[in-house]
Amino acid sequence: MIIDFLIYKYNYLATVILILIGLYSVIVNGNLLKKVIGLNILSTSVILFYISISKVTDGSAPIYANDVVRYDNPLPHVLMLTAIVVGVAITAVALSVVLKIKETYGTIEEDEIIKIDEDEKDMVNNK
Amino acid sequence: MNLEMNLPALVVVFPFFSAMLMVAIGVFYKEIVQIMFQVTALITAYLSILLFLKVYESGPIRYFFGNWAPPVGIEYYVDYTNIFFITIITVLLFIMSIYFPKSVKKEIPESKQYIFYSVTMLFASGLLGITITGDLFNIYVFTEISSITAYALIAIGGTKKSYRASFNYLILGTIGATFIVLGIGYLYMATGTLNLLDMQQRLMPMYSSKVVIVGSAFIVVGLSMKMALFPLHTWLPGAYTHSPSTISAFMSATSTKVMAYLLIRFFYTILTPNFVAKTIPLTEVLFYISLIAILAGSFLALGQKDLKMMFAYSSVGQIGYIVFGATLVSTYGLIGSMYHFLSHAVVKGGLFLVAGIIFYFTTCTKIENLDGLYKRMPFTSFAFLIFALSMIGIPVTSGFISKWYLVLGAINSGKWLGVIVILISSLLTAVYFWRIVDRIFFTNSDNKVNRIKEPLSMLIPTYTLVAITIYFGIFPAKLVKYTEIAANLLMETIK
Numbered sequence: 001m002i003i004d005f006l007i008y009k010y011n012y013l014a015t016v017i018l019i020l021i022g023l024y025s026v027i028v029n030g031n032l033l034k035k036v037i038g039l040n041i042l043s044t045s046v047i048l049f050y051i052s053i054s055k056v057t058d059g060s061a062p063i064y065a066n067d068v069v070r071y072d073n074p075l076p077h078v079l080m081l082t083a084i085v086v087g088v089a090i091t092a093v094a095l096s097v098v099l100k101i102k103e104t105y106g107t108i109e110e111d112e113i114i115k116i117d118e119d120e121k122d123m124v125n126n127k
Numbered sequence: 128m129n130l131e132m133n134l135p136a137l138v139v140v141f142p143f144f145s146a147m148l149m150v151a152i153g154v155f156y157k158e159i160v161q162i163m164f165q166v167t168a169l170i171t172a173y174l175s176i177l178l179f180l181k182v183y184e185s186g187p188i189r190y191f192f193g194n195w196a197p198p199v200g201i202e203y204y205v206d207y208t209n210i211f212f213i214t215i216i217t218v219l220l221f222i223m224s225i226y227f228p229k230s231v232k233k234e235i236p237e238s239k240q241y242i243f244y245s246v247t248m249l250f251a252s253g254l255l256g257i258t259i260t261g262d263l264f265n266i267y268v269f270t271e272i273s274s275i276t277a278y279a280l281i282a283i284g285g286t287k288k289s290y291r292a293s294f295n296y297l298i299l300g301t302i303g304a305t306f307i308v309l310g311i312g313y314l315y316m317a318t319g320t321l322n323l324l325d326m327q328q329r330l331m332p333m334y335s336s337k338v339v340i341v342g343s344a345f346i347v348v349g350l351s352m353k354m355a356l357f358p359l360h361t362w363l364p365g366a367y368t369h370s371p372s373t374i375s376a377f378m379s380a381t382s383t384k385v386m387a388y389l390l391i392r393f394f395y396t397i398l399t400p401n402f403v404a405k406t407i408p409l410t411e412v413l414f415y416i417s418l419i420a421i422l423a424g425s426f427l428a429l430g431q432k433d434l435k436m437m438f439a440y441s442s443v444g445q446i447g448y449i450v451f452g453a454t455l456v457s458t459y460g461l462i463g464s465m466y467h468f469l470s471h472a473v474v475k476g477g478l479f480l481v482a483g484i485i486f487y488f489t490t491c492t493k494i495e496n497l498d499g500l501y502k503r504m505p506f507t508s509f510a511f512l513i514f515a516l517s518m519i520g521i522p523v524t525s526g527f528i529s530k531w532y533l534v535l536g537a538i539n540s541g542k543w544l545g546v547i548v549i550l551i552s553s554l555l556t557a558v559y560f561w562r563i564v565d566r567i568f569f570t571n572s573d574n575k576v577n578r579i580k581e582p583l584s585m586l587i588p589t590y591t592l593v594a595i596t597i598y599f600g601i602f603p604a605k606l607v608k609y610t611e612i613a614a615n616l617l618m619e620t621i622k
Binding site: 019023026032035039042043046049050053075076079082083086089090093094097098100101104105113117 | 264267268271275278279282286287288290291293294297298301302305308309312315316321
């Protein structure tokens, strides 16, 4: 039964694995850039999920052609175009914020940033 | 063009295009943008009030984009609940837009001001879009519009800490939004539609399906992250504290609460109370989480040394109240929830405006510097006092009425634990606000007393909010009746 699941539903399995990889790298990595990459993997996994649910047996890509009988459900494809654009926008904003953090802190490693913040707090308290 | 017919679309589209136009014009004439911002806010508020009156007279409106009927086309669905939220957002935006120029000139570098105005308007139109749309995927897209602009608005503060706060919010906000869109995917998989009302119909025979249960779990978790429900609140304090004063005022008044509105919409319109209360105990679980949120927010606010930080943690508690009302599955609970939305949006927005005035003159919002503020800024201090009373829930302010209905709802549903928690948290709120009232009014500072004249453009919006909270504290009857109609309509979906 597990074999059947692996053969016929491997796309959903891939989605789950990608979501977990994405979440793991967002949570565990101290490097802010790696966090952004993790976010990207996370949002890409959702795209894979949507494309999977739109699949129709023997269906072709939802683009008009003469010799095609069945098409996949076009709606999720269209939605995912939007989601891709949103993903790009978020990555752009995230990267520019990372750039600003690098400019002000001089590092993009989270533990070093936290250390700099705490040192500043101590300085203020000791005054 | 028929204004009357196209009102639902205009409320969202008008500020959206105006925001675009502001960038284009701002490149050449920077001074005009600020006035454009205020005019746009005024017109949007006017449009939403027109729409409010129309819905109030003739009932819910379904607006089809390009006349394509729902399963195919996109629908804007305006009923008693969301027009209430929309009116609050637009009216608050207008009131605060009077306050904007002074504060923005102080806190934002001049070259970025016109972009700041434009992005703020975009943020507002994103929030309006979330509230008005009747299409699930639209909700996701508008959520992202408002979130991405929010990340930018927090980072525009330009300090080290604001960049970090923005990045934290970005990470958690994106994870939350991804969960929401994943949940929407599950529901789409089960029903094959994205329209709210259509989905409600098609979901009814499917309540035992695992797909629906998993999808709703994903959406609830995503929304909880976005609205900063207690254990997932970690992005909120930084975001509110390190953003410009005007933005923390507007964001605290609207953004998390719009997500709480989505939760209400999700529970009562898409899933129907039958499902969330009986099939799987979603409301039961969220009920206890909201209780923990109410208490935790109040306790965390107790220990803060910064005024804005304290308001931010108290917001975490107040979101708990709104969710608490939503999970009672009773008319009174929903009335309390909606009334609290209004009350808290006005009061917390007002408190952040007060913090903004203090920051404008002293460039610091540390609580230890507030000693004897009464002698320096009597008007600001008095406004703070009224807002504090409203937060605590003293009669004659709107905070009292909302807590009253929340307690009534809890008693009606037999959930006495909720009553106890609301009482305890009111006491805690009194403690942490009175700590500051005591410093402002009854502690003498060593500094020499210089009477500061607050500018009228800052005092008028603040006192308008004071007037609103007192008005709805003394004359709640009409609004309660209105929210009752809205709540009954939401509850009607039990069949």
